[in-house]
Amino acid sequence: MAMTASPDRVLDAEALRVELASGFPVIDEVSLQLSRGEILGLVGESGSGKTTTALALLGYSRPGSVITGGQVTIAGQSVLDLPDAARRRLRGRLVSYVPQHAGQALNPSLRISAAISDVMRQHETRSRADVMAVLAAVDLPASQAFARRLPHQLSGGQQQRVTIAMALSCEPPLIVMDEPTTGLDVITQASVLEEIRRLREQIGAALVYVSHDLAVISELADRIAVMYAGRIVEEGPAATLLARPRHPYTRGLVQSIPDHRRPTRQVAMPGIAAGVEDRPAGCAFAPRCIQQTPVCSEAMPALITLTAGHQVRCVHADETPPVTLGEERDLRAAARPSPVLEVTGLRATHRSGSETVVAADDVSFELGGGECLALVGESGSGKTTIARCLAGLHRPDRGVISLHGDPLPDRARKRSLAQRRAIQYVFQNPYESLNPRRQVSDELARPAQVLRGLSASAARAEVGALLDRVRLPARAAGRYPSQLSGGERQRVAIARALAAEPEILICDEITSSLDVSVQAAILGLLADLRAELGLSVLLITHDLGVVSVTADRVLVLQQGTMRETGSITQILHTPAHPYTRQLIAAAPVLPVPVTESGDGQGKRRAISKEAAL
């Protein structure tokens, strides 16, 4: 569709195509337009091609891939017509890039003043004295002492601000930001987002903000482009697109995002996204789509314009139903079950050389039978260390952990078989928690053999039922972890924990390395398992959305100390501690969708229900 070129037009990317060496397109037909002062949110799950698109806007493609088609025009300058050397000269001055992991992107041996002035010297636009001005612009201390620091002497948020300062230093009309807040804590993330908003007002640069997190993007973007399998499937003004997504994928994405203001059970999208080389013909989303008809797999649908600036790549776009939010959870506190696990006065430290870091200090709580307790806090709040103490993987300095009233020994090795079996741990990163050299069937059979004394053949006979329990097909038994997706691996890890027939499941950030749509499915599975097996769950997370979907009670931790504990309604709706309030305010959320069910009323209902308690 032809957009009228205005003098304010900063970016005009037409039909970008990036191919792998094998000829498969990573992205195709990607067109983006941006005007001065506008923020475009580019959202997609892993493998959707969003980073490839971001880099292509700088005229760059990763080794192994080539930009084979399309046009990128930035402020009237055509980028892709230039040779490599000339493209490089444009970067920083015409367009700049803010990378995802600032800690890894900054040269650890360059002082930050040098890092920033390097960019300036490259383009000879400014003098050294301006480093201070740039630092001040991103709210960092504009002092000589600060400018002389090395990257490791800065916090994560400060490092990210330095990368933003570097991107700003030559005042380019376009800045591409690739997941700049993904590695950061919620509270730091909120301040960096605030910074970006402020800078947009001040400088008026156009911004492309790439993220997998639709909630973060909704807090920032004027327009949103949703990518799936290398193509833009929907693009439009943020408010319109979020209120009434027209592509079934966008709708599914919106429905997958948990909202701590309205604790519901999420509606998960079925299936997983295909890899670059096995994307289906026709609409790539068709195999996962509920609105799919034979037409969908015949040809790739074209982008059609619905209203001004709102485009969608779906032939059945008018049939897409409005967003339906999951059913609200019944949060009336049931009678408190008798405690299974009790922790009293737990203190745990990490020692490195002569330094001692207190990870948990005087932490006490109890976990009831069949209950889900969430330990919430930022990284470094000690929540993982506490969980590791419970599993016998970290030796506490003080305190008692008792199971059914019996104190547990420190080390897993010293615990009785029944004690080891009762508590099972599911690790954060499913890419690390499965032995890459062992098949799923072996991985799942082992715990039953060791902890329940089953024979090898009896343990193997249970594998099918375990896979079924975590909703994986039986053929997964013969696979190696590398043949499974992240979500499938996490299901296997959960099945491995279930193989021991535990009473307590410790879930350590089990969804934080997964895409939102996969997260919704895993959290749904966890809820089903609790209902089926009566498991008690200790949920460790930094994400209040996840808490609202899953937990019954919440324990808020900050720097190893307990700040507040209470039922989920208490913590989310009437937080008492200032730190809890800060966490809740910082958590990114989608704007309250206007649906026929009227969410505003839903929220009021939730509050009145709570008031009635």
Next chain:
Amino acid sequence: MITGVAEDLDIKQRAKRRLALPPTLAGKIGLIMLAAVVLLALAGPELAPYSPRLTVGAPYAPSGGHFLLGTDVLGRDVLSRVLFGGRTVLIYAGLATILAYLAGLAFGLFAGYLRGWPDQALMRSVDVLLSFPALVFILLVSTAAGQGIIPVMVATAIIQAPAIARIVRTATLEQSVRGFVEAAVARGESAISVLRREILPNIARPLSADVGLRFTWSVLLIASVNFLGLGLQPPAADWGLMVSENWGGIGANPAAVLVPAALLGLLCVAINLLSDSLAGGRQWQ
């Protein structure tokens, strides 16, 4: 049923993996070269036209006539000695490498897995050995223990073990913080079981690149000790020994030095190409 199918698949996949050829072209070339050298060493004695210990002609007769590769310092047939001389190289260097690996793996795995003071104690003693020049150590041991190939072989194993222990320890440290290892620890599995089932299979790949290098070192160390007159004694036929014996006559009959030297070189290159490829290293296709 379900599990039955899984087991079938299991066996098939394992068999397939065991039979798999090296993934890269370089690896395949290495495999072919290695097969050729091993075949030569094993079948050689059957094909040799003369006895390797008999003087059959004039010393340093050049190639040609009755003697395809000429004769050596004592007038023995070089071809026959080359055909006989591969076995000792393969056996002693192979044994030295295996011994070195047994020691290095044991030290490295336990140091890396237990950490703390056992790690410090094991690694400091390893450092002491590491600071010894290899050849000096082997000469020292073989002079002390008396001449013969066995002390040389054992000394070669001992001097190689520390470097292996260091590599194994680092690889073990890296693996032991991963989730599947912690899951096994939380299940209460014994240290031996964790090392064997969880850690060893995952460090095997990076180690296989090192195996080639160690074997090469063993071949060269034993050959150089043989060359210096310790270890294997004349009139034994051995490629390393042949290079040393015939050094003086390299002008008259170059084949007596160059052929065994080239075979030693070929063996080392072949093993390194193969082990690099199995380690999933360079992709030269």
